[in-house]
Amino acid sequence: SRVVEDPLTNDLQITYLDENQRLQTETFDMVVLAVGLKTSDESRALAKKIGVELNESFFCSTSTFAPVQTNRPGIFVAGMLQGPKDIPQTVMEASAAAGASSRLLASARNTLTTKQQFPPQRDVSGEEPRIGVFICRCGINIANVVDVPRVVEHVRTLPNVVFADEKLFTCSQDTQEQFLQIIEEHKLNRVVVSACSPRTHEPMFQLTMEKAGLNPYLFTMTNIRDQCSWVHATDKEAATRKAMDLARMAVARARRLAPLQKSKMGWCRTVWCSGEALRG
Template sequence: ASARNSLITKKEYPLELDVINQEPRIGVFICHCGINIGGYVAVPQVVEYTKTLPNVVYAEDNLYTCSQDTQKRIVEMIKEHKLNRVVVASCTPRTHEPLFRETIREAGLNPYLFEMANIRDQCSWIHMNESEEATEKAKDLVTMAVAKARLLTPLKRVEIDVIQKALVIGGGIAGMVSSLSLAEQGFEVFLIEKEKELGGNLKHIYYTIEGRNVQRFLRRTIEKIKNNRLIKVFTGANIESISGYIGNYETEILLANGTKEKLKHGVVIVATGAQEYQPTEYLYG
C-alpha cells in the first residue's frame, strides 16, 4: 500500500551543519550501563585516558547514556563544545545506534558522524573476573572508535526504486504460505520448486498428532497457489545465479525443459528446508 513506511507527521530537524572542512572535534560519552559496564570496567579511568586521544575535545561518563536526560545532554555538549564527531562507548550498536544517530542529528550534525564502541558485550560481560584487563580493553576499543570517528565524513541517504516482486525458493508448505501471504498483500511472487510438484516434505505426512488430515490441507494450499494470479510457479526448476542487491535482484533459473529464464525481484525468501548438522570437530561425532 502507498501508506507503507510513512508517518502522520514528519519530524523536523535543524539545518545540517557543514563540517566537512573542519578539523575533527570529537566528543566521547562513556556509559556505566548501571553495573553492566561500571561493575567491571573502571569507567572514570577510561574517561581520563580518552581525554588524551588526538582530536578528543570533550569526554564524560554517564550512568545510562541511552536515557532521555543524557540524550539532551549530548545535544547540549555538541553545541557547547562545537563537536563535529561523536563517539559513544556503551552497549551494542545493534539496538542503540539509531537512537544516538537521531540525537546528534537533532543537534545539527549529520547522523553518520557517529561511532560506537561496544564495551559491554565485547568487554565487561566477557571479562567479569578481570577488571584491570577489562579496563585496558575498554581503552583499546575506545581508541579504535575515536580513530574511526576521526575519518568519518557526512553521508546522504538516497532512495532507490524497489522492484515490487518477491522470489520464494522452495515449494514446501513454508514457501507456499509465504507466497500466499505476499500475494494477499498485493505483491507478485515467483515460486521456485526443484521437484516436479509442490508440497515438499508435507507430501509424506498424512495426519498430525491430533489426527488432522494433512493431505487435505496440502491440497487446499496448492489449489490456492494455482488460483492466485499474482503467484507464478516454476516446478522442476533450479537456480543458476542470483545477482544484485536488496530491492533489485536478478535471478536466472533453469527450467524443466532446459531453457533459462531471468526474473527480476526485490526480495528473496529462502524456504528450502534444512538438514541437521552433525559435527565431527571439538570431540563431537
C-alpha cells in the same frame, strides 16, 4: 517470628508463636518464605466502578485462554491485578494487553502522526575533527567491572578529543538532552559513545545527532558491555584495558568519518540466474 542458622549443624531454626501464644522453635533443612498477596482496596473499588468482575480471591476474573481479557470489552488486565505472578509473566501479559488494545485502535492508527522535523545539517567539511566521547557506566553492568574513570582519562589524551565524560546511563532521556547542549557548547562535529550494543542503541544516538544539526553518520559506537564487562567479568584489569583499546579505535575511526546521505533507487522486475552443475 525469626529464622536463624544453627552454628553447629547449619540447619535453620524458626522461632514463632503458636495458636496458644506459646513460643515454639523448630529446626528445618530449608525454609521457604511465602508472602501472601491480595488486591488493594483501591483496585477493588476501581473494578467495581468500571464493571469488571472479580473472582472469589478478588482478582480480575479472566479465562485460561484469554488471560488479559476481562468481562468488559475493551478493558484488559495484566500483572498482579489478574492474580499472583512473577515479573516475566507480568511483562508478557502487559505486552499481550498492549497488543489487544492496539488491535481495537487499528482504524485510527497513524492518523495523528507527523514527520519529525530536524534543523539543517551543519556543513563540517573542511573542519578539523572535534570529537566528543561519552563512556557509559550502564548502572553497574559496565562500571562494576570496567574502571570507567580510567577509560575517560585515557580518552582525553587522544588526538582531536575536545570533550570526554562518563554517564550513568547514556541512553536516558536526560543524557540525550545533555548531548545536545554539549555538542553545541563544545562545537563537536564527531561523537563517540562507548556503551552497550549498537544493534539496539545506535539509531537513538543517530537521531540525537540529527537533532543537533549533525549528519547521523558522524557518530560511531563501541560495545564495552558485551565485549568487555560481560565477557571479562572475572578480570577487571583486562576488561578495562580492552575498553580503552576499543575507545581508542572508535576515536581513530571517528576522525575519518564523513557525512553520508540516504538515497532512493528504482528497481525493475528482472532476474538473472547463474549456476553451474557439479562436475568431477
